[in-house]
Amino acid sequence: MSKPLLEIKNLKIGYPVWGGILRHKIGEVKAVDDVSFTLHEGETLGLVGESGCGKSTLAKAVINILKATVPGVRQEGEILFHTEKGPVNLLELSRREMQPRRSEIQMIFQDPFSSLNPRMTVGSMIEAPLRLHTAQTKKERTDRVHWLLERVGLQASQASRYPHEFSGGQRQRIGIARALAVNPRLIVADEPVSALDVSVQAQVVNLLQDLQDEFNLTYLFVAHDLSVVNHISDRIAVMYLGNLIELGEANTVYGQPAHPYSRALISAVPSPDPRKDHSDRVLLEGEIPTPLDKPTGCAFRTRCPIVKDECAASTPPLEQKKSGQVAACPYT
């Protein structure tokens, strides 16, 4: 295994719930509930889960934008980012201290239509991080922008165009060029291909893999499309209502899921094979509870096909399974 790049330790993130006449904090939603895992240099970790699981919150915590975007958010635990000078807890950094780290951790967003500023040219958007993080001259920046555009499969001449002149897939490439501009070590990709047509998804997935090989990038790939995640990831982490409930090699988690929720999730994925037998599909009863109403003990117990009385007592820890992964269920 290569060196650790990012270590998440006992991360807890609570979103405030406002209420009452004076609109003070009356409660909290445990968006991320005691999650720990390590991301290694050069790997792609796929983070999957359904509504309310906390994967997007976790992604935002890694790029450290929650304090600025969610007033009253509570973050506990550590997000250790390994720099040349040693590990640094991102959650403890001030805004000024975080600034230089931002060139090392970049993000690609889901919606290619709202993640680009419609009033800026494509070239100036890609140039912006260079102006912020480097001391390059204008000429150097322009050359870099042109190089990036070509590297992501667009043309240098398109730098003077505006986002609305591009298709969804092309805009996503622009977002990738922007993320790549300052040579990041880690890219957090939050559903980067979900909004794209199938034929374009494949192009962007290939691009992401090529760039990873070329620049030794590490990806935290948040997505709900399990077939894409399985394709691109080295390891897969599954979350449910704020808890990390399974983590392991992609093939193992996808092929032999250990946690009852992962099993239901993976068996629910439709496959483009009309002759595939789905009689063993696990159809869950009911709906995902809202995070506001998170069940005590094992969060999945209200829908679990093998639930036992003991499941309400405490949150099960991640245990090593024979097939290789860890899963938070003692009964599988």
Place this chain on the structure above:
Amino acid sequence: MATNQNANSTEHGGAAGGKPLLSVRDLATYFRVEGGIAKAVDGVSFDVMPGEVLGIVGESGSGKSVTSLSILRLIPDPPGMIERGEMLYEGQDLLKLSYKEMRAIRGNEIAMIFQEPMTSLNPVFTIGMQIIETLRTHNPEMTKQEAFDRAVLRLSQVKIPDAEKRMKDYPHQFSGGMRQRVMIAMALCCNPKLLIADEPTTALDVTTQAQILNLMLELRERREGGSIILITHDLAVVAETCQRVIVMYGGKIQEVGNVDQIFYEPRHPYTQGLLESLPSTQEAKKRLHTIPGNVPFIMDLPTGCKFCTRCDQVMDRCHNEEPPLHQLKSGQLVRCHLAEEDSTGFADAPAMTNVTPP
């Protein structure tokens, strides 16, 4: 020859003969936009047989949603207009009906569910009121009590727990999956013969999607003769639920076949490209096969074959001559010059475009 794989083959109603429930012939729906006319649907013909699940698959701009909105005449005019065509439902041409006559069809004979349940349900009325309204509009002799009871029955049929209590709830009090169930209940409350589902599960989580698709198929079995047109970009959903598939691109039908043919013997380069670019069909981590380029803007569709600018098997002739929809011995329809040698005829309107399910 397609083999009889599917254990459900006896349920395919209208297989091999039988009158179609809906016959669309040469439908063309255009939009007047800045810069000219956008031909969103340009000459589409197909049949829907009683009891079948027909999938219409395509990416953005293919015309699949506009086709379904045209069937129910929900195209805003202006800027849209149904330029030509014929849509025969039980002998009547839907395009010739008056507004009142069409209203009697919508919701009653042909119903539709949409992708975003939140925007298709009225947020200021309770679920109960909305279902009752639908019932009483189409069944004016029904009393309030009868309508109430029927609505509760429908809600429990779509597995909404505590159905009677939830009649008093508003849409925002339901989760996404529940709202989609409510939409299905509303769509089916008057026993329509045809349900058009436009991306019904795209906005839902995977496990919820599995529940909803399962529900739709279960309900269809109970409705004997009820057909579904499922419109989606998700090929996997099509593989699991549909018996016949229409592939659209650039406002036209490019390929039609039963589900086995489309997935195992696709003849159109676009269909082949789509299937090859799916990650689940490829070896993990290897480069995915891609269709180069992008879907052209609707105003910039090429003359000749609409797919010629991206086709890896393109020939000179494709740029100038749009292929007709060739009918093959297997029953598949393919709009491609490469299919010419196996062609047994053309299937463009007004001829039959029906294909027997496996």
